[in-house]
Amino acid sequence: MDKQLELLQGTLxxxxxxxxxxxxxxxYGILLRIQQVSKDRLEIQQGSLYPALYRLEHQGWITxxxxxxxxxxxAKYYRLTATGRRRLQTETEQWNRMAExxxxxxxxxPGEL
Amino acid sequence: xxxxxxIRSWLFAVLQRSRAExxxxxxxxxxxxxxxxxxxxSGVKQEEALRHAHIEFGSVERMKEECREARGVSLLQSLxxxxxxxVRVLRKSAGFTVVAVITLALGIGxxxxxxxxxxxxxxxxxxxxxxxxxxxxxxDAPSLGYFRNVVNPYNFMDWRDNAKSFQSMAAITGxxxxxxxxxxxxxxxxxxxxxxxFSVLEVPPFLGSTFTSDEGxxxxxxxxxxxxxxxxxxxxxxxxxxxxxxxxxxVPHTVIGVMPRGFSFPKMKAxxxxxxxxxxxxxxxxxxxxxxxxxxxxxxxxxxxRQDMLRxxxxxxxxxxxxxxxxxxxxxxxxxxxxxxxxxxxxxxLACVGFLLLIACSNVANLLLMRGAxxxxxxAVRSALGAGRVRxxxxxxxxxxxxxxxxxxxxxxxxxxxxxSLLALIPQNAPLPRSEPITINGSVLxxxxxxxxxxxxxxxxxPALRLSRFDLQDALKQGSSRGGVGGHQALRRCFVxxxxxxxxxxxxxxxxxxxxxSRLVAVDPGFRTDHxxxxxxxxxxxxxxxxxxxxxxxxxxxxxxxxxPGVRAAGSTHFLPLTDSISGSCFAxxxxxxxxxxxxxxxxxxxxxxxxxxxxxxxxxxxRDFEARDNFDAPPVAIVNHAFVERYFPGQNVVGKQLxxxxxxxxxxxxxxVAAEARQAGLQDAPEPTIFLSNSQAPMYFATIVVRxxxxxxxxxxxxxxxxxxxxxxxxxxxxxxxxxxxxDSVSSQRFEAVLLGVxxxxxxxLAIIGIYGxxxxxxxxxxxxxxxxxxxxxxxxxxxxMVVRETLTLAGIALLVGFGSSVALSRVLESLLFxxxxxxxxxxxxxxxxxxxxxxxxxxxxxxxxxKVDPMMALRYE
Numbered sequence: 008m009d010k011q012l013e014l015l016q017g018t019l020x021x022x023x024x025x026x027x028x029x030x031x032x033x034x035y036g037i038l039l040r041i042q043q044v045s046k047d048r049l050e051i052q053q054g055s056l057y058p059a060l061y062r063l064e065h066q067g068w069i070t071x072x073x074x075x076x077x078x079x080x081x082a083k084y085y086r087l088t089a090t091g092r093r094r095l096q097t098e099t100e101q102w103n104r105m106a107e108x109x110x111x112x113x114x115x116x117p118g119e120l
Numbered sequence: 121x122x123x124x125x126x127i128r129s130w131l132f133a134v135l136q137r138s139r140a141e142x143x144x145x146x147x148x149x150x151x152x153x154x155x156x157x158x159x160x161x162s163g164v165k166q167e168e169a170l171r172h173a174h175i176e177f178g179s180v181e182r183m184k185e186e187c188r189e190a191r192g193v194s195l196l197q198s199l200x201x202x203x204x205x206x207v208r209v210l211r212k213s214a215g216f217t218v219v220a221v222i223t224l225a226l227g228i229g230x231x232x233x234x235x236x237x238x239x240x241x242x243x244x245x246x247x248x249x250x251x252x253x254x255x256x257x258x259x260d261a262p263s264l265g266y267f268r269n270v271v272n273p274y275n276f277m278d279w280r281d282n283a284k285s286f287q288s289m290a291a292i293t294g295x296x297x298x299x300x301x302x303x304x305x306x307x308x309x310x311x312x313x314x315x316x317x318f319s320v321l322e323v324p325p326f327l328g329s330t331f332t333s334d335e336g337x338x339x340x341x342x343x344x345x346x347x348x349x350x351x352x353x354x355x356x357x358x359x360x361x362x363x364x365x366x367x368x369x370x371v372p373h374t375v376i377g378v379m380p381r382g383f384s385f386p387k388m389k390a391x392x393x394x395x396x397x398x399x400x401x402x403x404x405x406x407x408x409x410x411x412x413x414x415x416x417x418x419x420x421x422x423x424x425x426r427q428d429m430l431r432x433x434x435x436x437x438x439x440x441x442x443x444x445x446x447x448x449x450x451x452x453x454x455x456x457x458x459x460x461x462x463x464x465x466x467x468x469x470l471a472c473v474g475f476l477l478l479i480a481c482s483n484v485a486n487l488l489l490m491r492g493a494x495x496x497x498x499x500a501v502r503s504a505l506g507a508g509r510v511r512x513x514x515x516x517x518x519x520x521x522x523x524x525x526x527x528x529x530x531x532x533x534x535x536x537x538x539x540x541s542l543l544a545l546i547p548q549n550a551p552l553p554r555s556e557p558i559t560i561n562g563s564v565l566x567x568x569x570x571x572x573x574x575x576x577x578x579x580x581x582x583p584a585l586r587l588s589r590f591d592l593q594d595a596l597k598q599g600s601s602r603g604g605v606g607g608h609q610a611l612r613r614c615f616v617x618x619x620x621x622x623x624x625x626x627x628x629x630x631x632x633x634x635x636x637x638s639r640l641v642a643v644d645p646g647f648r649t650d651h652x653x654x655x656x657x658x659x660x661x662x663x664x665x666x667x668x669x670x671x672x673x674x675x676x677x678x679x680x681x682x683x684x685p686g687v688r689a690a691g692s693t694h695f696l697p698l699t700d701s702i703s704g705s706c707f708a709x710x711x712x713x714x715x716x717x718x719x720x721x722x723x724x725x726x727x728x729x730x731x732x733x734x735x736x737x738x739x740x741x742x743x744r745d746f747e748a749r750d751n752f753d754a755p756p757v758a759i760v761n762h763a764f765v766e767r768y769f770p771g772q773n774v775v776g777k778q779l780x781x782x783x784x785x786x787x788x789x790x791x792x793x794v795a796a797e798a799r800q801a802g803l804q805d806a807p808e809p810t811i812f813l814s815n816s817q818a819p820m821y822f823a824t825i826v827v828r829x830x831x832x833x834x835x836x837x838x839x840x841x842x843x844x845x846x847x848x849x850x851x852x853x854x855x856x857x858x859x860x861x862x863x864x865d866s867v868s869s870q871r872f873e874a875v876l877l878g879v880x881x882x883x884x885x886x887l888a889i890i891g892i893y894g895x896x897x898x899x900x901x902x903x904x905x906x907x908x909x910x911x912x913x914x915x916x917x918x919x920x921x922x923m924v925v926r927e928t929l930t931l932a933g934i935a936l937l938v939g940f941g942s943s944v945a946l947s948r949v950l951e952s953l954l955f956x957x958x959x960x961x962x963x964x965x966x967x968x969x970x971x972x973x974x975x976x977x978x979x980x981x982x983x984x985x986x987x988x989k990v991d992p993m994m995a996l997r998y999e
Binding site: 033034035054055057058059065066073081082 | 124126148150153155177179182183187190191
């Protein structure tokens with residue numbers, strides 16, 4: 008396993024939106040989904056997930072309802088809203104553009120200047 | 121819609137708080153348990169797994185707090201929580217709370233009291249519809265040094281007919297009126313007004329009607345309007361009064377209306393209004409004596425009105441140059457005009473109480489810092505349990521706010537009492553700029569509330585910022601009360617320096633006003649104020665319109681008074697000294713051409729009776745007084761004062777010289793005497809050149825009689841009034857006062873300012889003492905250990921005491937520098953309020969400085985003695 012990376016400032020919201028865009032999930036499920044997709048290469052402080060979830064819900068990007076978990080327990084499930092979907096789209100585009108630019112800069116060699 | 125989502129989530133969180141909390145608990149619990157189950161599945165033991173899950177999750181309380189914040193509920197809820205906590209904390213430290221609340225109550229109370237005066241007089245609009253349209257019109261002649269001069273009747277009529285900026289314009293003369301309703305004569309303040317007066321002010325009558333333009337024509341003017349108060353007191357509030365006849369100055373007038381309760385005109389008292397029958401006849405040609413009020417047309421600006429008056433002023437100057445050359449019209453907003461004299465003193469007083477509040481604030485801030493040192497552990501524990509810095513600051517500010525509001529509540533009680541004693545300083549018959557009652561009303565409450573809010577931030581913010589910043593590890597490790605707050609000592613000293621400097625500033629202000637006041641009352645008015653009775657007489661024109669008859673009437677009245685028991689001397693003058701009343705007349709030497717108002721020099725004049733100078737105790741320097749032989753058949757005579765001789769005939773013997781005097785005569789008058797100077801308008805006004813004319817040759821309709829008594833002047837009031845009624849039983853007498861009261865009333869506004877500033881300075885000093893004492897004694901208790909070591913090393917008690925006092929004096933020294941600097945910069949605004957004292961008066965500055973130093977030493981004596989008594993053994997063990 009590679010060494011775990013610390014989450015970049017401000018990216019947790021985006022990852023949460025992406026995680027719930029694939030289908031409704033409870034908080035713990037979101038954590039597992041992110042770790043699974045990232046192949047355990049990201050380190051997420053478990054507790055910090057919830058303030059982020061509450062903030063996203065407060066902004067109307069996700070919505071929640073109580074449901075049954077896999078092991079028949081009551082759990083709160085989060086779902087992406089329409090505005091959340093648009094938000095995720097713009098954030099993704101921005102991120103990609105940014106990553107491209109940064110990568111471009113970092114790849115520059117002395118000869119290219 | 122995101123806004124809707126936010127509101128929904130916020131409402132859910134606020135309204136269904138317990139459900140939201142339950143949901144949150146359940147959700148976090150589910151997470152931790154699910155994780156623990158996963159751990160178990162990977163082979164960790166059950167109890168180990170749950171513990172591990174908790175650790176990995178982090179602080180649940182902290183996450184919950186952050187979740188609440190994320191939902192935006194926490195502000196309201198945490199405020200309520202903080203409020204409950206604050207009440208508990210403040211109740212627990214009752215001593216601190218009481219001192220802080222009293223300090224704030226004094227500060228806020230003084231502000232509320234002064235603000236209620238400022239509000240009632242300066243800020244509240246005048247009690248008429250569209251008050252901003254109301255203006256006062258004056259004549260002015262800048263080149264001759266006349267500003268805001270009352271108006272000539274012809275000029276008023278020209279303005280009224282030609283100016284385009286005004287909807288309406290009215291002229292007023294104020295005078296005493298003799299009213300006899302049920303046989304008993306009463307003298308009442310009245311106003312003669314041109315018929316437009318009530319429509320300018322747009323105030324309808326309570327009963328009946330106001331004047332029509334017909335009633336402003338001579339012959340149709342026997343109508344009268346009564347004030348509500350007069351209608352109630354003299355006519356029993358009977359509505360049938362309208363249409364009835366009432367004797368006004370001996371002539372039956374028909375009552376046509378009653379004005380509503382509280383109707384008044386700034387600076388002029390009136391109980392009755394009669395029409396002023398202005399006309400373009402010779403009667404109205406001369407003199408300037410009308411008060412003019414006008415209402416601007418809608419949309420016309422002050423500047424446009426001024427331009428308009430400039431144009432109209434030129435018309436009048438061209439039409440009657442002998443009267444009007446150099447004169448023009450002046451426009452002032454009515455409220456500004458009415459409050460011109462009191463504006464600066466009131467703002468100064470408000471600034472002073474503002475400083476007082478600042479002192480109170482720094483005192484309370486100091487108390488908070490000192491108490492905060494003992495609360496460090498509490499802060500640390502709350503922080504460890506998940507409270508962020510913002511949250512700690514919020515809680516400390518809520519405490520401050522609660523203190524400030526308690527201070528405000530107590531302050532309003534202080535204000536109520538303060539206002540009562542403050543208003544008692546104003547003499548009963550003082551012509552206030554506004555007649556509306558001065559009370560603690562809604563706007564004063566609003567002001568106090570905002571003052572409290574501001575104070576809470578002022579005294580609460582710095583301590584809150586300071587106290588919330590600490591090293592958690594250190595704070596938790598340390599004992600409950602000490603350490604970790606060394607830096608606050610510097611901050612506390614800062615506060616003390618600020619408040620001592622402000623106290624110095626107020627002391628300098630108070631010192632200047634008190635010294636100025638004592639100079640003022642020490643002025644020799646030029647006459648003897650003791651054993652002197654003054655009473656005002658207004659003769660009814662209907663009975664005494666004949667000059668001979670009127671002058672004979674006054675002579676008989678004075679003779680009767682002189683023959684009454686207990687009377688040494690009596691005389692009369694048309695304007696009593698020290699009542700802010702002067703009259704002016706142009707004059708010219710008798711050997712030249714007759715004078716004109718625009719070309720000739722002007723002098724004050726007084727119409728006095730024979731015996732006036734001796735009754736007043738004003739020495740005659742040369743020549744003689746008026747005598748019985750100076751009657752209508754004899755050549756007219758005049759007396760001039762010493763200042764007149766000095767200014768216009770220096771070094772000459774004026775007795776026997778002839779003068780032209782515009783006011784009265786068609787021929788010249790002979791100067792028969794020279795009187796010593798006496799103050800006329802007020803104690804602060806140096807005597808001006810004055811011409812005295814004899815009441816037997818130029819009788820006025822009104823006079824103030826001065827009676828020199830053998831004993832207490834109040835004891836001869838009855839006999840003097842009886843003497844007057846023996847001559848004419850219908851003659852009303854008003855304004856009966858001893859000359860000493862007249863003098864005292866004449867300086868009432870200066871006394872008002874000096875006393876108030878003195879009180880504020882005393883309060884400031886008291887608060888500063890508390891502040892110094894607090895800081896020094898706290899510093900001593902903090903340094904017990906150091907003092908113990910010093911003593912162990914050989915320092916003796918006096919050395920230690922000196923050290924403490926020296927430390928205080930250093931603070932006081934810095935404060936003196938700051939305070940003197942700012943008082944030199946600020947006391948300039950006092951300049952126009954001071955009499956014969958410069959704002960940089962050395963005596964005041966030095967004595968205020970000495971007071972501050974003495975007070976500082978005094979405040980540090982107790983802590984110094986305590987420091988000197990420290991037992992080195994005890995002190996060293998103390999740590």
